[in-house]
Amino acid sequence: MSTPSPEKPLSAEKAAARARISAAGDELVALSRSIHAEPELAFAEHRSAEKVAVAMERAGFDVTRGVCDLPTALSATYGGGDLVVALCAEYDALPEIGHACGHNVIAASSVGAALALASVADELGITVKLLGTPAEESGGGKQLMLDRGAFDDVAVAMMAHPAPVDLHMPGGLSTKASGHFEIVYTGLEAHASAAPHTGINALDAVTVAQTALGLLRQHMVPGGQFHGIVQEGGLRPNIVPARTKLAYYLRADTLADMHRLEARVRDCFAAGALATGATMEMTRTSPDYAEMRNDPWLADVYTANLAVTGREAFPVPPEFRGGSTDMGNVSHALPGIHPVIGIDPAGFSMPHTPAFAAAAATPEADKGVIDAAAALAWTAIDLALDDARRAGVLEALAVRRAD
The missing domain is CATH 3.40.630.10 (Zn peptidases)
Incomplete structure (x- = not known):
């Protein structure tokens, strides 16, 4: 035609x-x-x-x-x-x-x-x-x-x-393939001045994870991307944060590449939990986009x-x-x-x-x-x-x- x-x-x-x-x-x-x-x-x-x-x-x-x-x-x-x-x-x-x-x-x-x-x-x-x-x-x-x-x-x-x-x-x-995720860290409240050593800081877990993610950027699969926000970061400065929540999008040229990137990103978030003693849950909030x-x-x-x-x-x-x-x-x-x-x-x-x-x-x-x-x-x-x-x-x- x-x-x-x-x-x-x-x-x-x-x-x-x-x-x-x-x-x-x-x-x-x-x-x-x-x-x-x-x-x-x-x-x-x-x-x-x-x-x-x-x-x-x-x-x-x-x-x-x-x-x-x-x-x-x-x-x-x-x-x-x-x-x-x-x-x-x-x-x-x-x-x-x-x-x-x-x-x-x-x-x-x-x-x-x-x-x-x-x-x-x-x-x-x-x-x-x-x-x-x-x-x-x-x-x-x-x-x-x-x-x-x-x-x-x-x-x-x-x-x-x-x-x-x-x-x-x-x-x-x-367009790129994409996965949508929510990450929740759970720690333990404590008085940030009188007894911070008795708490588990969920915001510190975020800091460790985001540092690991920054280092990962050099080694991502070509075309890979991730970007996110902190939706919950604590209640007050004088309370050790016991809960934090993040929303992250992962992208790559194909779904297969996105899933490979997901495995590395999960490890970065897990590092935050391991370093601080917090627990971590990473869940999908949407079907994957091909x-x-x-x-x-x-x-x-x-x-x-x-x-x-x-x-x-x-x-x-x-x-x-x-x-x-x-x-x-x-x-x-x-x-x-x-x-x-x-x-x-x-x-x-x-x-x-x-x-x-x-x-x-x-x-x-x-x-x-x-x-x-x-x-x-x-x-x-x-x-x-x-x-x-x-x-x-x-x-x-x-x-x-x-x-």
Whole structure:
């Protein structure tokens, strides 16, 4: 199949999809702005999920709320074709800084792409499936939905994530694997002046562990990272701390590398306990996030379709990868893409900052919603019209469902 280009006229199916997005443009922007204005944390995105559900019901989709035993997850379907295309809508925010990862843009662009595909679903023989996927920032909502069957009938899954500028995410790996952990040290209180020798200092355990972690950085597997915070560090200066709690994220280029790094990191935390006499518990707080595997064909077609909207995506070096997403887990189960859409052309803001939260509710972000919706929908249309590719993903789905 030849990839689309700005010079080629749109096919009838793509023109119909673009017309549907244009007709819904004000509604999509309003949805993005409304979600942005009421940020909600993982597994508590009740208002955001309901806004998405209502938008899909108004468009004639069959909507089921609370799927997979997750109150803020939803499924909205349209059409009856054998090719099931899923659009993933994220809508959780970050503590304190709100939608600093732009999930409002993700939700609205996925809704827009779903509406566009619904307008040509019968002609293309597809089923459009909008999945509201909670708890991407922490909690691994997509992995829970994978485990509970939400993707069982899906041939391909797509979404677009905001970034400062448009980037071409090549086929293959594009984000890191990640593990989320809580570490608790338990010691013994004592008077810090009168009888400190009778206490066991859980904060000293943190100091020893973080020193060991600092020394480990030189010897980590290439691509490995860890970063964390101290959530509890004691009660008062004159009480020997008897409890401390930390939250740490571990990342590596693959899940296997992350698990190797985890073993070394656990030893560092154990060293804190051994040195001080405290006890240590290290537990997972979320399913592991796998590295994202962008389907090469879908990734290239998306970039070509993005160019039709008038955007130019900058190439990303293959060795550049940062961040993690539970969309990676989906990509290990079925073909998928997780491209980025630029919302801050000046490039002055980065995700997970107050500046990026502000950028996610600007005219540039509004345009990103519309353009990402078009590029996603057109990519699904290209797949549906490519007989060989369509047959390939349906065959892979049949094999997966038979296993």
